[in-house]
Amino acid sequence: MRTTNRAILRRVAALSCAMAVMALTFADAEAGGDVRETRGMMEYKLGPYQPNVDSEFDNGPYEEFFGGSSMFYGEMAFDYHLWQGVGKLSLGIHGGYGRVSSVARDATTGAEVDSDETASFRIIPLRSSLVYRYDYSALHHGVPLVPVLKGGLNYNLWRVKNPGGDTATVGDTRGAGGQPGWHFTAGIHLHLDFIDPSSAAAFDMTWGIANSYLFFEHTWTRMLDEERIDLSADHWAIGLAFEF
Amino acid sequence: MNSKSMHQVMTAAIAAALALAAWAPAPAQAHSPQTTRFVDAVNITMEPNHRFDNGTLYAGIEQCPTLVDSNPTLNAIFETTVLVAVEPELYGGVYHYNFPRGEERQISCRRTDGDMHEDCAGQVDEDDVVLVENEVDADITFETLTGLTNVDVCDQGELDESYYVQLRIRDYGGTGLDFAEWGFAEVRLVLDLIRPERPVLTDAIATENSIRVEFDRSPTTDVRRHLVFYSPEPFAEGDLLDTIANPRSPRAVEGEESDSGQITAELEGGSTVYVGMVARDEAGNYSAASAPLEATVVETSDFWDYYIGAGGGEQGGYGCHTTSTGSTNLVWVIAALMVSAAWWRRKTYRTEHSQAVVLAAKDGRR
Numbered sequence: 250m251r252t253t254n255r256a257i258l259r260r261v262a263a264l265s266c267a268m269a270v271m272a273l274t275f276a277d278a279e280a281g282g283d284v285r286e287t288r289g290m291m292e293y294k295l296g297p298y299q300p301n302v303d304s305e306f307d308n309g310p311y312e313e314f315f316g317g318s319s320m321f322y323g324e325m326a327f328d329y330h331l332w333q334g335v336g337k338l339s340l341g342i343h344g345g346y347g348r349v350s351s352v353a354r355d356a357t358t359g360a361e362v363d364s365d366e367t368a369s370f371r372i373i374p375l376r377s378s379l380v381y382r383y384d385y386s387a388l389h390h391g392v393p394l395v396p397v398l399k400g401g402l403n404y405n406l407w408r409v410k411n412p413g414g415d416t417a418t419v420g421d422t423r424g425a426g427g428q429p430g431w432h433f434t435a436g437i438h439l440h441l442d443f444i445d446p447s448s449a450a451a452f453d454m455t456w457g458i459a460n461s462y463l464f465f466e467h468t469w470t471r472m473l474d475e476e477r478i479d480l481s482a483d484h485w486a487i488g489l490a491f492e493f
Numbered sequence: 494m495n496s497k498s499m500h501q502v503m504t505a506a507i508a509a510a511l512a513l514a515a516w517a518p519a520p521a522q523a524h525s526p527q528t529t530r531f532v533d534a535v536n537i538t539m540e541p542n543h544r545f546d547n548g549t550l551y552a553g554i555e556q557c558p559t560l561v562d563s564n565p566t567l568n569a570i571f572e573t574t575v576l577v578a579v580e581p582e583l584y585g586g587v588y589h590y591n592f593p594r595g596e597e598r599q600i601s602c603r604r605t606d607g608d609m610h611e612d613c614a615g616q617v618d619e620d621d622v623v624l625v626e627n628e629v630d631a632d633i634t635f636e637t638l639t640g641l642t643n644v645d646v647c648d649q650g651e652l653d654e655s656y657y658v659q660l661r662i663r664d665y666g667g668t669g670l671d672f673a674e675w676g677f678a679e680v681r682l683v684l685d686l687i688r689p690e691r692p693v694l695t696d697a698i699a700t701e702n703s704i705r706v707e708f709d710r711s712p713t714t715d716v717r718r719h720l721v722f723y724s725p726e727p728f729a730e731g732d733l734l735d736t737i738a739n740p741r742s743p744r745a746v747e748g749e750e751s752d753s754g755q756i757t758a759e760l761e762g763g764s765t766v767y768v769g770m771v772a773r774d775e776a777g778n779y780s781a782a783s784a785p786l787e788a789t790v791v792e793t794s795d796f797w798d799y800y801i802g803a804g805g806g807e808q809g810g811y812g813c814h815t816t817s818t819g820s821t822n823l824v825w826v827i828a829a830l831m832v833s834a835a836w837w838r839r840k841t842y843r844t845e846h847s848q849a850v851v852l853a854a855k856d857g858r859r
Contacts, residue, residue, distance in 0.1 A: 305806065310799035353700065353793040356762070363698055364705050365755050368795035406811075409797040413702035413759075417797030423809035424797035478800070478807035 284388045287459045287492050289339065290328040294466070294488025298322035298347040300372065300480045311370075314354070320347035320372065322484065328380050336383040341399065343376040353412035366412035372480060374470070376403040376432060387440040388460070395462065399434035403470065405480045429473050430480070436466025438490060460492040524597055524655065525549075529676025531662045536570040537680040539635070549681040553776035557647035557686055564636045569658040569680045571629040584624075585661035585675075587617040587631040589638055594653045594683065594715075601677050603661050617658070629660055639684060652686040685776035689713035691731070691783050697768040699723070699788040701760050704768055706746065707753040711772035711780060718745045718773040721756045722782075723766045730784035734771060737782065743771060762792030 297319035303309020311317075324345035332338040350369035352361045378401030386392035409417040409424030417424035441461040442449035452458045467485045526535070526548040537550045539560075545551075550567075552560060575584065588602035590613045602613035609616070621632040636642060638656045646652055663675045693709040706721055720743035728737040746754030760766060768788050772780040800807065 302800070306803050308803070310796065310803045310805065313803075314796045314799045351796070353702075353795065356792040356794040356798065359794075362700055362791055362793055364700055364703055366700060366703055366793065368793075370796050409795060409800075411702075411795040411797070412700065412793050413757075417795045419797055419801040422797075422801055422807070424795075424800075426807070426809045427811040476806050478805065 285459055286333065287330060287337075289330050290326075290341075290490050290492045292326040292328070292343075292464075292488055292490040293323075294326075294464070294486040295321075295323045296484055296486030298372070298482050298484045300478075300482050302479055304479045304481070314368075315349050315351050315370070318349050318351070319484075320349040320370075322347035322372075322486070324374075324486065324488075326376075326378075328378075335385045336381060339380040339382070341376075341378040341380045341401070343374070343378065343403075345372075345374045345376070347372045347374075364412075368412050368417070369410045371408055371410070373406040374403050374480075375406070377401045378432070378434070382438070384438075384440070384460070391443060393440040393443045395438040395440060397434075397436045397438055397464070397466065399432075399436075399466075399468075401432060403430050403432050404428070405430055405470075405472070407478065407480060426477075428477050428480070430471050431473070432468055432470045434466050434468040436464050438462035438464040457493050458491045462490040462492075464488055464490055524592065524599055526657065526679035526681045527599055527659070527677045529662065529678050531575055531676045532571050532573045532660070532678035534572040535678060535680050536572075537567065537658070537682070538570075539567045539682070540565045548679065549683055551683045551685070551776040553774070553778040554647060554650075554686050554688065555777065557684070558644045560635050560684075561641050561644045561647065564634055566632050566634050567638060567658070567682060569631045569633070569660075571631075571660045571662075571678055571680075573627050573629065573662055573678075575662055576627055584629060584663075586659055587622055587629065587633075588613050588615070588659045588661070589617065589633060589657060590614045590659070591639070591654055591656040594655050594685070596655070601661070601675075602659050603675075613659075629662075631658060631660070633658060638682065641684075647686060650687050652684060654684050656682040656684065658682075683776060685715070685774060685778060688778050689716045689772045689774045689780045691780040692719055692770045692772050694768065694770045694783040694786050697786040697788045699758070699760055699766055699768065699790045700793050701762050701790060702757060702793070703755050704758050704760075704766075704788070705753070705755045706768065706770065708746075708770055708783070710752055713772065713774060713780075715774045715776075716772045716780075717775055719754075720745050720771050720773060720779075721754075721768065722771065723758065723760075723768045724785075725764070725766060727767050727787075728769065728782060728785055731781045733781055734779055737769075743779075746770075760790040762790050764790050766790060 298321075299317075299319040300311070302311040322345060324343055326341050326343040328339035328341035330337050330339045348369055348371040350367040353364060353366040353368050354360065355362055378399040380397065380399045382395055382397040384395045387395045404427055406427045407425065411417040411424075439462060441463055449461065452461065465485065465487050467483070469483050471481045472479060528535075528548075535548050537545060537548070539550060540563075569587065573584075585603055588609070590600065590602060590610075592598065592612075598612075600610050600612050602610050602616075604610050615637075617631045617633050623630040638658070639654070657679045658681075659677055659679045661675055661677055690711050690713045692711045694706060695709060696707040698705045704721055704723060708719065710716070710719060722734065722737075722743040723741050724737055726738045734743065741758065744756040744758075746756060766788055767785040769782040769785045771782055
């Protein structure tokens with residue numbers, strides 16, 4: 250069932266409050282002497298992405314053409330730390346790419362054509378986010394889990410390609426565009442350094458990577474213009490993050 | 494027969510089998526140009542330029558009349574480790590000979606007794622051999638190499654011959670008496686005037702963007718490509734490409750090792766095309782056309798057709814028009830927060846930086 254914007258906002262507010270309480274709890278705590286100052290993070294993640302295109306239809310064209318397959322989605326993010334205290338507040342920019350394809354269909358019968366030709370639909374979300382990660386306990390008390398919240402704006406480029414590899418057209422309409430939206434992400438990062446501290450130290454010495462994380466996160470993406478193609482999605486991803 | 498006798502018989506049988514195997518002729522192998530460790534690289538050029546591959550120059554039916562008419566000079570270059578310009582006694586030749594393609598023998602034009610091999614056609618004139626430090630350059634005319642003077646041979650479809658230019662060379666350390674010390678390096682001109690046999694097209698499916706085919710490959714051994722072409726007008730099996738009306742450019746089938754494949758094409762949905770295939774050999778000769786198959790071009794649809802067809806409101810484009818005021822407000826709040834955060838960080842950094850500069854200046858004064 251589709252989660253409404255109002256419900257999502259309630260969740261965002263609740264999670265934000267929880268994080269704020271955590272931050273206040275440790276507000277007076279002193280930073281550990283052996284934790285070095287860091288500047289930002291790089292993240293690489295992969296996961297499925299199924300845009301909610303069919304929300305405006307009874308019988309959706311996405312389901313009909315792609316058989317309900319999700320896009321294979323990858324994203325790279327760079328976060329710059331604005332504030333470091335009890336956790337870190339960062340400004341992040343993200344670039345993603347998702348694609349789904351299907352064998353071309355006979356326009357008359359709708360049957361799949363016996364051919365190697367495929368038609369595809371792809372998206373390139375460009376995001377900017379405010380990121381809060383509560384890593385105080387991980388860095389000072391050895392608790393290896395780091396909750397992370399992200400929220401911000403995105404501009405979603407999209408394109409439909411026909412079997413010939415060109416942008417699809419029907420009459421005056423063209424299957425390519427871009428539209429703004431917003432997103433909220435909640436994730437949990439597993440601090441990997443505790444597994445092998447000596448390797449982690451060597452990684453820092455050699456590459457300047459202070460902390461490494463394996464993470465899982467869930468993102469709610471929504472579009473602003475309800476009259477346009479709906480690229481909204483609730484999607485998860487797993488990835489690696491490196492703090493430098 | 495007791496067991497001892499049986500054992501002797503078996504041993505004898507095995508020995509006989511091994512002896513037969515030793516005397517049996519070597520398995521058939523194509524006669525590629527010979528190489529020796531004394532020669533690093535070879536090259537062969539002839540105007541007009543033709544396909545050069547692994548020491549071999551290929552010429553086919555299309556090039557034949559020009560070659561016979563113009564009688565160009567073939568230039569063979571051997572780059573060697575031996576300083577032949579200083580010690581020319583370290584090389585011999587340059588020789589030339591020819592065999593029909595498929596002939597497996599390799600010969601050394603200079604025999605151990607000092608005579609020329611009976612299958613060798615001749616030796617390049619000494620005036621046409623130039624020694625440049627570690628390089629032997631030999632020039633020989635097309636006519637001298639092939640003996641062809643009449644262009645009629647180009648249309649007869651009978652000649653398929655390999656012409657070799659052979660250099661004999663030996664190392665500094667050798668005595669010159671031991672034949673085994675000599676090495677032979679060759680370049681080759683392949684003149685192939687026989688068309689490959691045509692493939693058989695068994696199925697063809699045409700869409701607006703591609704043609705997919707299934708076929709039986711040409712049985713000719715030196716075929717390197719199978720190509721698909723199409724024409725809006727019918728043609729007959731056995732027609733040559735240049736006699737077919739409006740053949741759209743033949744394109745090599747993807748998936749060359751299999752008996753099916755696909756080419757890209759730009760076709761009009763619902764139209765009729767006649768699809769054919771040809772084979773192309775190493776020398777670039779095309780076979781005659783396969784029997785054509787008539788195909789109606791299938792009109793394909795994509796996701797955009799489905800979306801618009803279902804009544805989707807999107808028209809495409811990159812505008813930022815919004816209608817949802819609730820979300821818009823949230824977006825502005827988030828945007829303001831992000832800009833504020835960036836501004837605050839910038840200001841903080843400047844303050845810290847200024848303080849650091851002041852402190853550094855004070856330290857300097859002390």
